[in-house]
Amino acid sequence: MRTASSINDDFDFSWGEEADNAATVINHPNRPDYCYKDIIANNSLPKALKSSRTDPIKCEIIPFPSSGSPFDQIDEIYIDDDHKALSVIKNIPKSLKLEHAQRIANRLQYLYDVSKEDDPDEIAISSQSMECFLKFFAQDERFGYPDIALTPSKNILVEWRIGPDQNFAIEFLSKNDTYFALFAPDPKHPERVARVSGSVSIDSVLDIIKPYGILSWILR
Numbered sequence: 001m002r003t004a005s006s007i008n009d010d011f012d013f014s015w016g017e018e019a020d021n022a023a024t025v026i027n028h029p030n031r032p033d034y035c036y037k038d039i040i041a042n043n044s045l046p047k048a049l050k051s052s053r054t055d056p057i058k059c060e061i062i063p064f065p066s067s068g069s070p071f072d073q074i075d076e077i078y079i080d081d082d083h084k085a086l087s088v089i090k091n092i093p094k095s096l097k098l099e100h101a102q103r104i105a106n107r108l109q110y111l112y113d114v115s116k117e118d119d120p121d122e123i124a125i126s127s128q129s130m131e132c133f134l135k136f137f138a139q140d141e142r143f144g145y146p147d148i149a150l151t152p153s154k155n156i157l158v159e160w161r162i163g164p165d166q167n168f169a170i171e172f173l174s175k176n177d178t179y180f181a182l183f184a185p186d187p188k189h190p191e192r193v194a195r196v197s198g199s200v201s202i203d204s205v206l207d208i209i210k211p212y213g214i215l216s217w218i219l220r
Contacts, residue, residue, distance in 0.1 A: 084127040085112060088134070096137055099220070100145040104137075107148045108156075115150055122154070129155040132172035135202050142219040160218045165193045168214045176202050184212040 088095075089112065092105040108125070115124040133156045137143055146158040151171060159169040170180040181197035200208055206215065 081123040081125075081127045082112075082116070085123075085125045085130055088127070088130055092134075096134065097141045098137060098143055100143075103145060104148070111148065111150050115154065124154065125150065125156065126154045128174045129172040131175050132156075132178065132202050133158070135176075136170070136172065136178070136205065139206060140219060144218055144220045146218070160214075162217050166217065168209065168218060170205065172202075173199075178202055178205055180205060180209070182209060182212060182214060184214055187211045187213070 085108075089105050089108045092108070093101045095101075096104065098104065108130075112124045115122075144160065146160045149157045149159075151157050155171050155173060157169065157171045159167065161167045165183050165185070167183040168180070169182075170178050172178055177199065178201070179197070179199050182194070184194055184196075186192040186194040194212060196212070209215070
C-alpha cells in the first residue's frame, strides 16, 4: 500500500461529480500496465484533490490482466461505465491479437468522444456491449477491419460489406448476446440472395454464419 502523499509528485488526482464513495483510477506514469485505485469513501473530500494535498489517501496498485478479457479485473475497480470503457479501449492494442487492434482502439476512442460530446450526462459506450465486442474479436486473429459505429442505445455495431448482396452486420447487445443481419448468396441456390437475421449468443455467431460463406470475407 502507498499513500497519496508519497506519490503527489507523480499524480494529479481528480474526482468525479460525486465525492461520496468516490473511486478514482489514475494511470501510473512509468507502468502503463498498472493503475491506482483510490479506496477512500469520505463525503468530506473535495471534488478536486490537488497535488499539493498532504493528508495521506490510501491507495493500492491494481494490475491490468496480462491475458484474457480486459474485463477480468476491471470490474473490481469501483468505477462507472465510462471509466471502464476508457480503460478497456486503452488496453485493446495489447489484449486483441489483431493486425488492426490499434486502429480499432482509435475508432472506439473517437466514437466515445463524439458520444460524450453529444450526450455529456449519458454513458458514452455500453461496457457490456464492449465486452461482447472483444469476446467476438478474440475468437480469431484473422478478422479484417470492419466499419464500426454506435447505436442509439450506445451499443457497438460492426459491419463488413463487399457488395450490395454481400453484407454482414452484428450489434453487441450485452456480455453474451448479439443481433446479426446478413445478405449473402443462398448456399443451395447461389443465384438467389439469402437474407437472414436474428438474436444469438456470442459463441454461436460464427457457426451460424459459416454456411453462407461469410467467413471468407470477414477473415483475412
